[in-house]
Structure formats: C-alpha cells, structure tokens
Amino acid sequence: MNKEEIFKKAQRENIDEREEIVKDHSLRYAYGVMAMLTAFFTFLRSQSGQPTTDLIIVTCGSVCASMAYRYYKTRKGDDLFFAILMFVLCVLAIIRFIMEH
Numbered sequence: 001m002n003k004e005e006i007f008k009k010a011q012r013e014n015i016d017e018r019e020e021i022v023k024d025h026s027l028r029y030a031y032g033v034m035a036m037l038t039a040f041f042t043f044l045r046s047q048s049g050q051p052t053t054d055l056i057i058v059t060c061g062s063v064c065a066s067m068a069y070r071y072y073k074t075r076k077g078d079d080l081f082f083a084i085l086m087f088v089l090c091v092l093a094i095i096r097f098i099m100e101h
Contacts, residue, residue, distance in 0.1 A: 031062075034059055034062065038059040053093045056089070060089045061086075063082070064083055064090055067079050067082040067083035068087075070083075071083055
C-alpha cells in the first residue's frame, strides 16, 4: 500500500468510529428522554388512579435489551449490572401488571 491508500483507509475508519460514537450518544439521549417521559406520565396516571406498570415495563424492557447487548459486545460489568437490574424491575412490573388485571 502506498501513503494515499493508507490515508484513505484511515479516514474511512475514523468516519465509521465517529458514526458509532454519535449513535451511542443519541441512544443515551433517547433513554434519558424516555425515562423522563415515563416518570412524568407515571406521575400523571398515578394521580388519577390509573395503573402505571405498562409504562414501567416498556421503559425497563427497552433499557434491559440495550444494556444486555452492550454487555455482550463489551463485557463491561456495569452494563451487566444495569441489564440485570432492569430485567428484575421489568419482571416485577409484569407480575404486578398481571395481578392488577
């Protein structure tokens, strides 16, 4: 390979890496917004006596899936911890949802 081929290959790899970083950050913002909206609508529904477990199930399930995938790819312990935590919360919410109906 000559210098120009190496330079072009490095540029493509940098662009790919940047896209991955942007995707990761966008998911973090999406989770933050999802958590805030879930908290807001859970509060509103609880004030009117409506069940809230369905919102909690969707949020915990989504975060669990993402953290489990991250752990599978990176093997980072904190990703595993949050995946397990969200899984447990999701299962508890599902049990509560079933018992309410």
